[in-house]
Amino acid sequence: MTRKEITNLRNIKWRTRRDLRITAEEDALDFIDDVGFCFAFASSGIIAGSRQLLTEATEDTFANNLLPSLWEAVCGVPGGIPAIHPHHDPYIGPVWGWKDALPLKRKVFYGKVLKQKPTFISLKMLPYFYALFGSPTPEEDYLEECQRGALGQEAKDIFECLLRSGSLPNTLLRGELGMLTKARKYRFQRAMTELQSTLRIVKVDVSDDGTIWNLFSRWMPGVIKAASRINRNEAMKNIVLAYISDLVIITPKMINRLFGWDAKVVEEIVQLLAQEDKVQLGVRIEGFQGNWIRKVV
Structure with a gap:
C-alpha cells in the first residue's frame, strides 16, 4: 500500500473531507457508531491542520495518528481547524454540545478512557471495553x-x-x-x-x-x-479489529501506545486474529520500513 492510499481511506472513514464533514447531531452519532470509539478532540501530539501532510510524513509521524476525533470530523479537515475564539468556535461548539447531549440520551458513552483523554465509545463497543476495564x-x-x-x-x-x-x-x-x-x-x-x-x-x-x-x-x-459474557481475549480481539478498521493499517506498537497493553499480550492477540484469518500480517507500506497489520476484507 502507499501512504496516499492509506491517507485517502482514513480521510473517508474519519470524515476529514469537506464533503463528508459532520453538521448535525444524528450524523455525529452515526460517526461514533461507525468508528466504534474516538476522541472528542484531536489525538495527542497532533497539531491542528497537520494531518493533511501525512502523505509526506515520516514513519513515526504516520504511526502517531492514534484515533479519529469528532472535532476533526466536524471540521472536515485532517488535523482540524485551529480555533481563533475557542468559546465561540463554529467547529468546537457543536462538539461541546454533543458531548453532553448524546451521553445524556444514553446513545453513547463519554468519559476519559483512552490516554486519559475525552473519549466517545459506541453502545455496540461498550461491553467489550467494560469487559476489559470494568468490574463485574x-x-x-x-x-x-x-x-x-x-x-x-x-x-x-x-x-x-x-x-x-x-x-x-x-x-x-x-x-x-x-x-x-x-x-x-x-x-x-x-x-x-x-x-x-x-x-x-x-x-x-x-x-x-x-x-x-x-x-x-x-x-x-x-x-x-453483557460484558460478563465476554472474556478478555474476545474483548481485545474485537477492540483491535475496530481499531484496524479505523486506522486502515497499524503496528503492534500503535496498539500498545493507545491501550497500554503489554507488548506480549498485544502479540498474542494479533496472532490469534491472524490464525482466524481476520487480519493480514507483514503488510508493507511503500517507502517505510517494518511490517504492518491490516484487516482481511
Missing part, C-alpha cells in the same frame, strides 16, 4: 481493589460518596469530600479520571453546579451484564 461487581469489590492498590484513596472516597448519595454534581461532590480548595482540585480531577477510565462512574446530566455524576452500574446495568 463494582459496588462490592472496590474495597478489595483499594487494598491491593488498584484504586486510589481519593477515587475510593468519591465512589463511596456516589454509592451512598446517588447522583451529585461536581461542586456538591467536592464539598461532600472536603475537596473544594484549589490545592485539592488536582487530586479530585485525577481521581475522577481514574474512575472514568475504569468505567466506574459516568456523567448523567449537567447543571449550574457542573457535571452530574453517578455510578456506571446504575446508569447502564445492561452493559455490565
